[in-house]
Amino acid sequence: MKKNKKNPSTRLRAGKKTSRVVTSKNKSQGKKKIKNTKNPFRSGKKVKRKKATRSTKLRAGKKAKKRIKKTKAKAEAQSKEKKVSREDLISELVAQGKQRGFVTEDEIIHVIPDVEKDLETLESFYEKLESSGIKVVRSDEILKMETDKIASDHDKGKLKSQELLFAGHDTGGGPADLVQMYLKEIGRVNLLKAEEEVKLAKGIEKGDQASRQKLTEANLRLVVSIAKKYVGRSHNLSLLDLIQEGNIGLFRAVEKFDYRKGYKFSTYATWWIRQAITRALADQSRTIRIPVHMVETINKYTQVTRRLVQELGREPLPEEIAAEMSLEVDKIRHIQKISQETVSLETSVGDNDDDSVLGDFIEDTETVMPHQVASRKLLKNHVIEILDELSPREQKILKIRFGLEDGVTHTLEEVGQEFGVTRERIRQIEAKALEKIREHATIKKLKDY
Incomplete structure (x- = not known):
């Protein structure tokens, strides 16, 4: 029997049908796979994941609670330390206030910086001041209090105004009486208003000496208030x-004051007064002069050192000071070296001033010891x-x-010329x-030297 031969077209049609069947089967299998992959989420695996997430949440919650407790403990410890240090500062300020009879507002702000947050502490502090009879004054009122006190002493007859001022004799009290007399004299001059300062500045521009003198005398109290802050920095x-x-700086400020810029004269003069005082401290406070910029660095070094102590x-x-000041360690050692105070070798040591001085206890490295002198003498005799x-x-x-x-x-050239x-020839003779000398009998004695 003859086999039926299929046409190429029929073969192509059959191939298409088989490919369609295969692709349809693959699609159906893919859907089944997708369904199978979805099934585990609907099965008990979801319950296991829920349990796992709950346990991790519980652990995370416990860790968070521990962290919160630790942070709270640290915050409480820091607050206790702050309270202790603040209480110490408050007690020190109260003790100073009892000695002076007053405290300033700036000192209170320094002790209690967060006034709005610590109202209870501020109220209790004011109660302590009231119970101790301590007044709270502004910084600019301190000078006025002193001048008023001197004026009252003068009214009672404790001071003689014109006689002591112009007689030129020592009052017995020394520099303290001179300061009191000076404060009394400058306290008589009234302070100027802004309009009066402008008027005097215009007069100074025209060359009026009376305006210059009046503006200077009215601000002498400002110099005293600034100079008091620098007392004790130099012996x-x-x-x-x-x-x-400071008065020299005030004179400079009077010459350079420009009223057109709208600032008060006291604001402008403060910088010139400070500059004059700091320059004097840098030039005259030490036996060996140190530049002004280095004096400022030394002052900063001293403050940082005290705080770290x-x-x-x-x-x-x-190294710790260098890290705090953002400087190199060699620079800190250089600052330590030049910041040392100079001491006289004639400074007396001990209770009896006439017995000994500091120079007696310092070794003289250039002086030859007696045994060295004797050894050199023997060597010289052997050489001769x-x-x-x-x-x-x-x-x-x-x-x-x-x-x-x-x-x-x-x-050899110099000996030959001689x-x-x-x-x-000199080399040969030598x-x-x-x-x-090497063949001499006593040459062995020189080996000991």
């Missing part, structure tokens, strides 16, 4: 010296004994060549003389 400059240096309870290391075995010419050449007479050595021969 060489007293309060009167600082006031005089309080925080660490010990003297800070140079050996040189006596040489001829006079050889002795002189060696003495000049090695500086045995005056301690100054000479070259004897009128060449340097080669070598011959040294050979004789």
